[in-house]
Amino acid sequence: MTADMRAMMVDRFKPTVLVCTPSYALHLGRVMEEKGLEPVRSSVRTVLVGGEPAAGIEGTRTRLETLWGARLVEFYGCTEASPHCGGYSCPASDRGPGPVTTHLMEDTQIWELVDAESRQPVGEGARGLTVCTSLNSESSPQLRFLVGDYATFTSAGCACGRTHLRAVGAFGGRADELINLRGVKMYPVQLEAAVRAVPGIGDEYEIVLATTADGLDVMTVRVEHADAASAARVAREIRTRCEVRCDVEVLAPGTLPKTEFKARRVRDTRRSG
Incomplete structure (x- = not known):
C-alpha cells in the first residue's frame, strides 16, 4: 500500500491512533499535506512509534507532535522477544522536567543491563546494554537475550504512579550502530x-x-x-x-x-x- 493510499485511509476512516516508525510518521504527514489534508487537523490523537529512536530526541519528538497535533508514545522491544513490546514512554516524563523515561513491562519480561565489553551486569544508574528474558513467549523463548541498546535504568518511583523499572532518557542507540x-x-x-x-x-x-x-x-x-x-x-x-x-x-x-x-x-x- 502506498503512502497516498494510507493518507486517504486516514482521511476516510478517521483512526485515532497511528502506529509506525518515526520516519514513516513524518513521511505520511508530509504526503497528507501535499494532498491538502492537514495531519494536525486529522482524527489522529496518538502517534505510537517504534523501531527507531524518537521520544528521547527532542527535535524529532517535537517535529512529530507538531506535525500531527497528537501525543507521541514510543514503544520499545525486539522481535526476538515478541509477541508484545517491552516498554513504553511515560506521559508524566513527557511533561517534564527532566528526561523522557520508558517503563519496562516487568510482569512479562525481565530486563537487565550489562557492560558493553565484559558482558557483566552493571548497577542501577550505570549505562549498559539491554538484555531481555521473555516470561511468556512460547513461540520464541529467550533467556538473557542481548538486545544491545544502550540505556540507564532506575527503579525510583515515577510521578505517574507506576513502579516498574524505567529507562532514563529512553534508549541511546544500538551497540552495533x-x-x-x-x-x-x-x-x-x-x-x-x-x-x-x-x-x-x-x-x-x-x-x-x-x-x-x-x-x-x-x-x-x-x-x-x-x-x-x-x-x-x-x-x-x-x-x-x-x-x-x-x-x-x-x-x-x-x-x-x-x-x-x-x-x-x-x-x-x-x-x-
Whole structure:
C-alpha cells in the first residue's frame, strides 16, 4: 500500500491512533499535506512509534507532535522477544522536567543491563546494554537475550504512579550502530539530535562515511534546507554534540529519497584495511 493510499485511509476512516516508525510518521504527514489534508487537523490523537529512536530526541519528538497535533508514545522491544513490546514512554516524563523515561513491562519480561565489553551486569544508574528474558513467549523463548541498546535504568518511583523499572532518557542507540571516525565514536541518534536542532531542516538527511584518496576517513552530512547558509549551523551542532568535524552538503527540499520503511540514515563507503 502506498503512502497516498494510507493518507486517504486516514482521511476516510478517521483512526485515532497511528502506529509506525518515526520516519514513516513524518513521511505520511508530509504526503497528507501535499494532498491538502492537514495531519494536525486529522482524527489522529496518538502517534505510537517504534523501531527507531524518537521520544528521547527532542527535535524529532517535537517535529512529530507538531506535525500531527497528537501525543507521541514510543514503544520499545525486539522481535526476538515478541509477541508484545517491552516498554513504553511515560506521559508524566513527557511533561517534564527532566528526561523522557520508558517503563519496562516487568510482569512479562525481565530486563537487565550489562557492560558493553565484559558482558557483566552493571548497577542501577550505570549505562549498559539491554538484555531481555521473555516470561511468556512460547513461540520464541529467550533467556538473557542481548538486545544491545544502550540505556540507564532506575527503579525510583515515577510521578505517574507506576513502579516498574524505567529507562532514563529512553534508549541511546544500538551497540552495533556505533560510528568510529578517526577514533571519535558517536551514535546515529547523536547526529540526528544535532541535525534536528537546526530550524527549517528537512525531514530527510543522510550520513555518508568515505575514505579520501590520501586514506583519510571523512564524514559528509547531507541535509535538505531552503538556505544554503544553514550548512555552518549544522556543522556547528554536530561538532558541539559529537566533537567531530564534518562536511555538510545542503540540498534543495525534496531531493533525498523519502523513507517508507525503517530509516537507514548512515551510508558507509569507507575502504577497510
